[in-house]
Amino acid sequence: MDYSYTFLILLLPALSFLVLGLYGMKLSHKVAGLIGTTSLGLVTVLSYMTAFSYFFAPRLADGTFATIVPYNFTWLPLGNLHFDMGILLDPISVMMLIVISTVSLMVHIYSFGYMHGEKGFQRYYAFLSLFTMSMLGLVVATNIFQMYLFWELVGVSSYLLIGFYYPLKPAIAASKKAFIVTRFADLFFLIGILIFGYYTESFSFSFAGTIEMGAGTTPFIAGNTAKAVIAGTFILPTALVLMFIGGAGKSAMFPLHIWLPDAMEGPTPVSALIHAATMVVAGVFQIARMFPLWIEYAQPQLSIVVWVGVFTAFYAAAVACAQSDIKRVLAFSTISQIAFMMVALGVSLPGHEAMLDNHAQLGFMASMFHLFTHAMFKACLFLGAGCIIHAVHSNEMAMMGGLRKYMPITHITFLISCLAIAGIPFFSGFSSKDEIISACFAYSPVVGWIMTGIAAMTAFYMFRLYYGIFWGTENKVAHEHHTPHEAPLTMTIPLIILCVITVGVGVYTTIAGFAGWGGSFGSFVTASGQEYNIHFDVQIALTSTVIAILSICLATYIYKGESQPVADRLYKMFPRLHRAAYKRFYQDEIWQYVTHRIIFRCISKPVAWFDRHIVDGTFNFLAWGANEAGESIRPWQSGDVRQYAVWFLTGTVALTLILLACAL
Structure with missing residues (x-):
């Protein structure tokens, strides 16, 4: 070709x-x-x-x-x-x-x-x-x-x-x-x-x-x-x-x-x-x-990739549960999902192939598969968020609520994408995330259960976001001057296309994986270049599905209604935890302290002092010395012939005396 x-x-x-x-x-x-x-x-x-x-x-x-x-x-x-x-x-x-x-x-x-x-x-x-x-x-x-x-x-x-x-x-x-x-x-x-x-x-x-x-x-x-x-x-x-x-x-x-x-x-x-x-x-x-x-x-260093990914996935999911800006919820969701891909790569060890029958390097395939599926439904979620922001002129969930009746296309595509990222069967996220969890269990049951728990957190915070936008109490004050409306076709057609890909890939891979009749995608291959046929571990698939559904039910119970008494009680019970998660566990403040109080004050300032006083001072001294030496011999080049004659005669006499002294 x-x-x-x-x-x-x-x-x-x-x-x-x-x-x-x-x-x-x-x-x-x-x-x-x-x-x-x-x-x-x-x-x-x-x-x-x-x-x-x-x-x-x-x-x-x-x-x-x-x-x-x-x-x-x-x-x-x-x-x-x-x-x-x-x-x-x-x-x-x-x-x-x-x-x-x-x-x-x-x-x-x-x-x-x-x-x-x-x-x-x-x-x-x-x-x-x-x-x-x-x-x-x-x-x-x-x-x-x-x-x-x-x-x-x-x-x-x-x-x-x-x-x-x-x-x-x-x-x-x-x-x-x-x-x-x-x-x-x-x-x-x-x-x-x-x-x-x-x-x-x-x-x-x-x-x-x-x-x-x-x-x-x-x-x-x-x-x-x-x-x-x-x-x-x-x-x-x-x-x-x-x-x-x-x-x-x-x-x-x-x-x-x-x-x-x-x-x-x-x-x-x-x-x-x-x-x-x-x-x-x-x-x-x-x-x-x-x-x-x-x-x-x-191979031993791949454990660094695994545990950095595991911690990042948990941290980002925890922060996403407390954010009120819809784009920041999706941002921390992305951090968590990218960490899933990193973990999948890290657990791809050849030594575990025997535990997976012929699923050679399952994690590598699962990571690439999830990269593909995540790209489609996460793009749909972000573009859907753009339609919502375009309609209400705000990123805050408090300014939303009840938008499903104003924005039906955005509502359906956003819901489908939420189901995909939550890992519900017949949506693409289920197929790829289940393969990652299977690879994690093959690597270590501890890692497998941690990632299953993080997947449950994903389903919870995504449906918290979904209910906060499309259900709940409509903000009449925010909407009285500008009634929300569906976005134009240039914005909704991409949503529909991405949604169709999400559903199409999900239906095909889910049926194929459970039926065991292939479900191969040429692009989702192992590191060795062999094509991989998706074949679910039924026990892991059912466990992760049940946990995801329970997480969605919990989010529905807490956030679907017009009032949210359970959420209010939880906030009153754990105000410090909620604020810490909302403030991203103060990571920005920690970085500010490290950079300004430690790096800038304890390292940069001494280095700057050394640069100004030692390095610059040395070269300034050399320049001063050269200038002073030049000034001191400047009178020798006065242009006065009489002065030159005096110096010539003086030098001649001095040289003659030196030669006589040496001869004697």
């Missing part, structure tokens, strides 16, 4: 960014939006063409998918090392092309309605194109350096989009916070890349299978790892853990999560793009891409 057209997947959004960035202000809103949306529409068509031809192409002799590199060229040669740029197609990169292009296209269409009349509309679509191109370049990278290059472009794009409303101080603060926190984490990623490159003499990934490049096939493995083995077994594990810190920052893992809730200051469609298909899944994708190296050299 000829994949030479795939360069257009990166070129089209790049051209859209350049055109809109340079000439956007000369175009009308409609033309600018059409340029951005049309380019993404073409990218989506090309991505689906690539996925269809890739997953239905003949397999290799061992039944695995081929790893295809249509383009790869050396950009910067540096001795034994070289920086390459290219396009790599394998199961997870092709799956990510589908996820990114689909969600980004929905966001582009949705933004026609949501951003209508906004100042900077053309600039907004230019930044969307840059953001999409950056993430697409990241997932098709042929090497770690190219991944890092586009990784940083994703960070720049998020800074621009989060701070889109630049006249507002909260937006500017949020964009700077996101950029600084992720750049801090990216420093560790860069150090890990440099260590990896130095000891392996390569920036290439390690893959099972072969690469099709041109007419032939060649093995594609990491560089000379013997140097790393000689240097010590701690070298590559250290590099991989440092890279994981970079991924943890991008994917908002604790304690580097603090930027993501504040990123809600950007436009709501941007939140959908960041949370569903681009920035936060970059860390998960990085671990998945480097997974063969983790399995080969750093």
Whole structure:
């Protein structure tokens, strides 16, 4: 199959960014939006063409998918090392092309309605194109350096989009916070890349299978790892853990999560793009891409990924239970769900394959599967939240209530997405989350039960959010000047499309998983490249389903009615716990204390004093000394011939006397 057209997947959004960035202000809103949306529409068509031809192409002799590199060229040669740029197609990169292009296209269409009349509309679509191109370049990278290059472009794009409303101080603060926190984490990623490159003499990934490049096939493995083995077994594990810190920052893992809730200051469609298909899944994708190296050299260190993910998932779910801003509930929900994916990757140990029959590396498959399903229903939830905010002009649940009768389409799509993330059968979230929990139980019953409990918390806080928006007491005062109404078609059609995907995938995989007749999705594969057929553990599936239903019933009991006496009593019983959860357990305050009172005061100020007084003082002294020496000999160059004659004669006499003394 000829994949030479795939360069257009990166070129089209790049051209859209350049055109809109340079000439956007000369175009009308409609033309600018059409340029951005049309380019993404073409990218989506090309991505689906690539996925269809890739997953239905003949397999290799061992039944695995081929790893295809249509383009790869050396950009910067540096001795034994070289920086390459290219396009790599394998199961997870092709799956990510589908996820990114689909969600980004929905966001582009949705933004026609949501951003209508906004100042900077053309600039907004230019930044969307840059953001999409950056993430697409990241997932098709042929090497770690190219991944890092586009990784940083994703960070720049998020800074621009989060701070889109630049006249507002909260937006500017949020964009700077996101950029600084992720750049801090990216420093560790860069150090890990440099260590990896130095000891392996390569920036290439390690893959099972072969690469099709041109007419032939060649093995594609990491560089000379013997140097790393000689240097010590701690070298590559250290590099991989440092890279994981970079991924943890991008994917908002604790304690580097603090930027993501504040990123809600950007436009709501941007939140959908960041949370569903681009920035936060970059860390998960990085671990998945480097997974063969983790399995080969750093299996013990995967426990770090597991427990960071477990704690983050619980922390974020607990915070989400107390938030009143609907976008922040969804933000902490995203943090928790991304942590689910991290945990699934961490529990993917080959040593546990025997416990799973032929479910080799179940966790890896489950993580990638959940990445796909979560992207669809979380994008639907965020875009639905945008419709709600568009209708009531507020993010606070107190300003909502009873909206189901005003916004029927948003209500149904939001409900379906809530059922999906809660893990109810016949919705896509059930299939992927159940596989994660099965992998966790295979790894450790303790981890399995913890993740089951967190899944129950997910169902609870999502239906707390659902009832707070669409049921409960309608805020008549908030609605007396502006009656809520359904969003225009440009905003509701993306909701319907994402909802159909959520239901369609969920129905197929649920029936197939319980029936045991396959349910395979070519993109959801193990790290070894083998296709995986979904097959549920009935006991775990039933347990998680019952717990999810009980959690929904509990949320219904507490929050559905017009009055909420149970919630009020719980608040009075545990006011400090509620406030701590509402304040995110004071993580922002802790970071402020650490940075301002410890780092700035105890480290930065002494360093600044040393710089000003010692470093600058040394060079200032040298400059002063040179200046004084020049001033002291300045009279010697007076231009007076008589003075020169005196000095000449004096020197001659002195030299003569010295020579006579030496002769005697």
